[in-house]
Amino acid sequence: MIHNPNFSEGLSSSLKAGVKAIQDKVSATFIFLADQPFIPVMVVKRLRETYDMAKSKNIKIIRPRYASVPGHPVLFDAEIFSELLCIEGNQGAQQVIQQHLAELKYVDFDNPLWGADIDTPEEWQRYK
Secondary structure: OOOOOOHHHOHHHHHHHHHHHHOOOOOEEEEOOOOOOOOOHHHHHHHHHHHHHHHHHOOOEEEEEEOOEEOOOEEEEHHHHHHHOOOOOOOOOHHHHHHOHHHEEEEEEOOHHHHOOOOOHHHHHHHO
């Protein structure tokens, strides 16, 4: 667990705190969103397996699609970390992903529930 004293600076501050903590220790990382509780372990395993096979083909980002909708977690190769550290404000890594479309590989899953994003108590009650 990593403490983010700059949380008031927006979502990017949490992303950067996490990347800074691991940047010299790993060759890639997953970025998960805390409000997506239905992602099964098999998704993570399949994304990791895809990365292992695709990195020799210059693929730097692996992203799931749930019923054709891009989702999370997103796996980023360490070569992308410096760009993640430049994100500012209340935004995630979407801009970085858009800049690397040629180095992005999607992995498709049929279950749209796995990509469900729960932001309110009402949404939680509906999915529960």
